[in-house]
Amino acid sequence: MSKVIAVQNLCKTYQIKDYTNEVLRNVNFEMDYGEFVAIMGPSGSGKSTLLYTVSGMDKMTSGSVSFDGRDLGAMDKKELSKLRLLEMGFIFQQMYMMKKLCILDNIILPGYQSGRNRNEVNSRAEMLMQRLNIAETAKREINEVSGGQLQRACLCRALINEPKVIFADEPTGALNSRAASDVMRELSAANREGTGILMVTHSAKVAAQSDRVIYIVDGGIQGQLVLSRLANEEQLGIREQMLNRWLIEKGW
Numbered sequence: 001m002s003k004v005i006a007v008q009n010l011c012k013t014y015q016i017k018d019y020t021n022e023v024l025r026n027v028n029f030e031m032d033y034g035e036f037v038a039i040m041g042p043s044g045s046g047k048s049t050l051l052y053t054v055s056g057m058d059k060m061t062s063g064s065v066s067f068d069g070r071d072l073g074a075m076d077k078k079e080l081s082k083l084r085l086l087e088m089g090f091i092f093q094q095m096y097m098m099k100k101l102c103i104l105d106n107i108i109l110p111g112y113q114s115g116r117n118r119n120e121v122n123s124r125a126e127m128l129m130q131r132l133n134i135a136e137t138a139k140r141e142i143n144e145v146s147g148g149q150l151q152r153a154c155l156c157r158a159l160i161n162e163p164k165v166i167f168a169d170e171p172t173g174a175l176n177s178r179a180a181s182d183v184m185r186e187l188s189a190a191n192r193e194g195t196g197i198l199m200v201t202h203s204a205k206v207a208a209q210s211d212r213v214i215y216i217v218d219g220g221i222q223g224q225l226v227l228s229r230l231a232n233e234e235q236l237g238i239r240e241q242m243l244n245r246w247l248i249e250k251g252w
């Protein structure tokens, strides 16, 4: 089994009164284990909806999604939430941290829920917070930290259970450049250690770090650009230029 994600003829339709909004139209793609795939496309083209349906957070209208060889359509709500807890990580723009818990408790909660050894969860949380420069925020309430710190805490939480795939929706979109590069550095590190990444981004600079870019327009895949594995940082500028040329061709 070589693909961590396989999406076939995925459609998602929102019905609002007598208006039908076909948000995803016959999307087909596969993702390898450990692959870093960036999703780009105009605003409203269905990128977020794609992440939600592929991760089982939102129900598809038709088609199929398999994750690690298992058919999401055949799972009930409980099985889906277990799959998300144990095998997927999420970083979305509007983060859902628990307001009553401090930063550290938010990060370790999914680790405890997974039934892992609590000491191991605690030390992994500590290690991740140090790597992301937010160790000092451990005991703070979530409204006592900056947006950048909160986003980095979300990344720690997403990584706590060593997921097979991280789903990220514009994770650096609202961050200053320092916080954005912390987040990208840590995502790249997780990726090098084998975590797959499916990430929506508006930044060609960020997407230039991926293995492959998928371009979505009006809920359909309009093209893909294979960049291959990033071997060294010096390639980044050239890849970004190449990607920008390709994006302009696509009407970006």
Ligand SMILES: Nc1ncnc2c1ncn2[C@@H]1O[C@H](COP(=O)(O)OP(=O)(O)O)[C@@H](O)[C@H]1O
Pocket (backbone or CB within 6 Å): 014, 021, 023, 041, 042, 043, 044, 045, 046, 047, 048, 049, 050
């Ligand atoms: N919960 C929802 N109910 C109805 N329409 C929705 C919902 N979520 C998204 N849409 C519609 O789906 C389309 C794509 O949205 P989205 O996936 O957020 O696009 P993107 O992330 O590419 O900007 C938009 O037309 C949006 O209005």
Ligand SMILES: [Mg+2]
Pocket (backbone or CB within 6 Å): 047, 048, 049, 169
């Ligand atoms: Mg979006």
